[in-house]
Amino acid sequence: KSGLSDIPGPWYAPYTALHLRYLFARGTIWKYVEDQHKIHGDIMRLGPRHIWISDKAAMKQILMTIDLPKVTMYAEISRDRNSPGLFGEIRLIPHRNLKKFLNPAFTVASVDRVDSFFKACTSILLENYYIEVNKTKKSSSSANIKTDLMRDLHCLALDIMGETSFSKGFGQIDKIFDPSKVLSGRDKAWSKIPNAIFDGQARRYGLVFIKRTLRKMGYNWEVDWPREMTSAISELIDERVESDGANKAERIDILQHMLDEGNRPDTGARMSNQDIIDQMSELLLAGSETTSGTMACLFLELARAPEVRAKLMASLPVLDPSSFILDSKTVREDATFRYLEACIKENLRMNPIASELGRRTIERGCNLNGHVIPPYTIVSASYRQLHRDERYWPQAERFWPERWLEGDERGDAPEPNMGSYFPFSNGRHNCIGQNFAYAEMRTVSANLLSRFDIEEAQYKEIHLRQFITMQFHDGSWNVILKPRWKEAEA
Numbered sequence: 311k312s313g314l315s316d317i318p319g320p321w322y323a324p325y326t327a328l329h330l331r332y333l334f335a336r337g338t339i340w341k342y343v344e345d346q347h348k349i350h351g352d353i354m355r356l357g358p359r360h361i362w363i364s365d366k367a368a369m370k371q372i373l374m375t376i377d378l379p380k381v382t383m384y385a386e387i388s389r390d391r392n393s394p395g396l397f398g399e400i401r402l403i404p405h406r407n408l409k410k411f412l413n414p415a416f417t418v419a420s421v422d423r424v425d426s427f428f429k430a431c432t433s434i435l436l437e438n439y440y441i442e443v444n445k446t447k448k449s450s451s452s453a454n455i456k457t458d459l460m461r462d463l464h465c466l467a468l469d470i471m472g473e474t475s476f477s478k479g480f481g482q483i484d485k486i487f488d489p490s491k492v493l494s495g496r497d498k499a500w501s502k503i504p505n506a507i508f509d510g511q512a513r514r515y516g517l518v519f520i521k522r523t524l525r526k527m528g529y530n531w532e533v534d535w536p537r538e539m540t541s542a543i544s545e546l547i548d549e550r551v552e553s554d555g556a557n558k559a560e561r562i563d564i565l566q567h568m569l570d571e572g573n574r575p576d577t578g579a580r581m582s583n584q585d586i587i588d589q590m591s592e593l594l595l596a597g598s599e600t601t602s603g604t605m606a607c608l609f610l611e612l613a614r615a616p617e618v619r620a621k622l623m624a625s626l627p628v629l630d631p632s633s634f635i636l637d638s639k640t641v642r643e644d645a646t647f648r649y650l651e652a653c654i655k656e657n658l659r660m661n662p663i664a665s666e667l668g669r670r671t672i673e674r675g676c677n678l679n680g681h682v683i684p685p686y687t688i689v690s691a692s693y694r695q696l697h698r699d700e701r702y703w704p705q706a707e708r709f710w711p712e713r714w715l716e717g718d719e720r721g722d723a724p725e726p727n728m729g730s731y732f733p734f735s736n737g738r739h740n741c742i743g744q745n746f747a748y749a750e751m752r753t754v755s756a757n758l759l760s761r762f763d764i765e766e767a768q769y770k771e772i773h774l775r776q777f778i779t780m781q782f783h784d785g786s787w788n789v790i791l792k793p794r795w796k797e798a799e800a
């Protein structure tokens with residue numbers, strides 16, 4: 311009855327979705343999908359009403375031409391389904407209103423304006439590394455230091471989100487390197503905000519099926535943010551409102567944008583403190599693990615491709631602790647950094663942080679590249695599969711940044727196939743933080759790699775897990791940072 315019987319898939323797919331629920335809950339769905347695509351091809355059915363697609367033409371239709379709506383699961387990530395942030399907003403008109411309102415804060419020009427925040431946070435991380443280098447030099451003949459880069463990048467991304475959102479970092483980097491700097495008093499509550507947001511999200515995600523069942527029985531269960539977190543943000547909001555616009559022109563963070571122009575996207579009423587907290591929390595979720603996970607993959611690819619790394623190192627300036635911090639605009643525009651740019655783009659191809667995304671057909675169904683898809687079918691778009699498809703990306707498993715260079719510099723690498731490249735999705739639900747993510751990746755990678763060469767401390771098999779984004783399973787990756795400046799060697 312489903313209308314999906316012509317679509318290939320395992321024999322059990324028409325009968326049950328239990329295996330999918332189990333794999334989603336375990337974070338291993340991506341691997342199962344990858345294996346099933348190898349057996350069943352570009353379009354396959356893995357559940358009674360659930361298909362996956364990695365076909366290039368169909369992908370364009372899902373994202374751009376037909377632009378299917380998001381699955382309802384997105385709304386479950388929000389505290390309140392009727393007051394979600396942009397990521398969790400699945401209602402058509404409120405989503406459009408919210409995106410229109412947020413877009414001005416994420417243009418290239420707006421992101422360039424908050425560049426000082428990116429630089430300041432990167433500088434804090436580097437300062438801590440310099441201290442470690444000096445400590446090591448005192449106790450051994452080497453200046454190399456060992457660190458958990460995955461952890462460092464995650465803390466850095468959170469501090470950057472704190473600064474750009476509230477002009478107030480969460481002190482996450484200092485917390486790991488120098489516990490004596492652990493924030494006290496009111497700032498202690500502030501430093502706990504990221505954990506509170508991640509825990510809240512994990513609980514909502516873990517309870518999604520129970521919440522749905524309860525809702526069907528008429529009981530709406532909302533998983534609230536911890537009180538400590540809401541009061542810390544609320545206090546800051548109240549202070550700003552009470553200061554009645556003092557220093558308003560100098561405030562360039564996202565909170566100020568919300569305070570100045572924030573209306574609820576569904577009713578048009580002024581955003582309350584609670585609305586602002588919900589919006590900011592989802593932005594923090596969407597903007598931290600994504601960039602830190604993507605950057606960790608970039609450094610991993612470089613550590614495992616010595617020739618690429620050597621070429622990249624040779625292309626970058628050598629900076630030392632007294633050097634200025636490179637800004638993202640310079641990295642974007644100065645030809646010196648074009649190989650780094652190519653590495654960033656190639657990494658986004660091989661490691662799209664959202665390996666897949668969920669869309670759905672509604673009353674009328676649709677036709678995807680000749681396949682009739684009935685109403686109320688979940689259509690998952692397999693980005694990772696498309697990004698690693700040999701037909702569009704020859705030697706797809708090779709980290710080959712030359713694909714992204716021009717003319718002779720490209721050598722024998724094939725041109726990028728832009729119709730098969732969606733690291734930030736496309737259409738109305740594309741990533742609003744794309745310019746932000748690029749700015750962060752440029753600032754962090756250019757400054758880190760101009761000062762340190764990166765090697766794996768020891769080879770580690772990386773197991774990935776995907777809940778919303780793809781992450782290293784145990785959230786850690788140890789590396790050796792080797793200072794590149796001369797005095798460090800002396």
Ligand code: HEM
Nearest residue numbers: 396397596597600601604663664667734735739741743747
């Ligand atoms: C390398 C980093 C990033 C990658 C690869 C990435 C990727 C994506 C993708 C693929 C989507 C579409 C999801 C879907 O359609 O289901 C998305 C949506 C979104 N992203 Fe990002 N993202 C990144 C960084 C950021 C940052 C830094 C922010 C904010 C500061 C952000 C905010 C959002 C939001 C709010 C949405 C929902 C957009 C909508 O529904 O209209 N992202 N991102």
